[in-house]
Amino acid sequence: MSDNPAEKLVTEFENGEDFCCDLPHAHHSDPAKLSQPETLTVEKAQRMSEFLGFLADTNRLRILSMLADKEMCVGDLAIALEMNESAVSHQLRTLRVIRLVSFRKQGRHVFYRLQDHHVLDFYKAIVEHLDEATA
Template sequence: MRWLKTVKLTAVEPVPTDILKGQDVGTRAVVAIPEFCSPMPDQPAESTAALPEDGDDLCCDLPHAHPDGAGDRPPQEILNSEKAQRMAEFLGFLADPNRLRLLSILAQQEMCVGDLAVSLGMNESAVSHQLRTLRAIRLVSSRKQGRHVFYRLQDHHVLDFYQAVLEHLDEPDA
């Protein structure tokens, strides 16, 4: 369901305050009605007359109000579907404990595959496989020195992201 914006309607009868979470807004409330639904049972049919004909406003069927007017404005920027899909795939690659452990080491220093394998208690083949995946999504980069290949985090964005997640997980529950 697309959410574009809410529509202000003047209710014919006062809106019950328990629906509005105890906020007294009189008879003026933000009422959201999906384009495919009929009017709410306790609302007269004419209360939907204020909805635009083009069906551009899609909302839920429960009345609610925002005293500060926050629901009156559509968001300025919504993540487009293609970028949201790419972000979901990117974050999915991070949903692997071994990759996160690799990142935790590389957040501190660059290392070669052999040293990473020893540090993680994994075989070199498994570490190489994880590093290939992390390189494919541009989280790590490498440099060759003689016969050894050293891996490091791609750039400061990766380190910032890693540290932000760690800080978030260490925050006490509210």
């Protein structure tokens, strides 16, 4: 919300042809400038893709969707989502590892919930953006 990177839109092209492409690949952009400040470093891109990859699963999204509404235990999640309990447990483990959910134990049950409001906000943001994108 604070930073506004790469605001410069992509709507300028035309005029083409003569200001470049004369030599066998005489780079169309200044090589020294290939790494702008806004450009993702490899490391950051890796962290981002890793995180998005964790989100990019139908059942994990459905689990998060459930937990966005209220905390639930493993068995009920399995029933509600019509999934194998083991599968749910495995998915919850990965969600736990990346700190998207936390849990509390109560007797034989383990109740899971979204870790914090950031997760909920991000989840909602994705849903909204994707409603537009895939409309």
